[in-house]
Amino acid sequence: MILKSELNARNKITAIGALAVPVLRCSFGVINWRTEETKKDDRKARKMLTVYKMHHPKADIDRLYVKRKGGRGLVQMEAACKAEIINFAEYINTNYKEDHFVNIVKSHESTQPDMNLIIKPAAKITGELGQRNEKNDAKQDGIQHTKARLGESLKKKW
Secondary structure, eight states, X not given: OTTTSOOOHHHHHHHIIIIIHHHHHTTBTTBOXXXXXXXXXXXXXXXXXXXXXXXXXXXXXXXXXXOTTTSOOOOOHHHHHHHHHHHHHHHHHHHTTXXXXXXXXXXXXXXXXXXXXXXXXXXXXXXXXXXXXXXXXXXXXXXXXXXHHHHHHHHHHO
């Protein structure tokens, strides 16, 4: 419906980021999303943009996901998933002494090796990005630092 509307391209991208992305974002860290699934969702979004003539089939894909200054500003599902998992893991690691329910989640993650939803994937993603995973770093930078690192890698790739 957003792509069928008569909004300009900037407002369409903003509407997608405000209406469609949060529906998936709230499930990251709760449902075990595989990387292939998030890439498939990105592919579907790009295909819809191409069908509604917002993106040329031969145009650069990475430019879609670069911030609005120089790019199109679309939210990449894979990057959003990684950022949410890291944010969720940082919250669990910093607030496990304060909240009883967070403590239950942390103990469940450590006792169930086959249910790797938060802490181990976050450590893997953090290692891929080359970040420091310290408690004080999590309080200062948090998800903004993660998004910035993901954006830098995408811009460099573009």
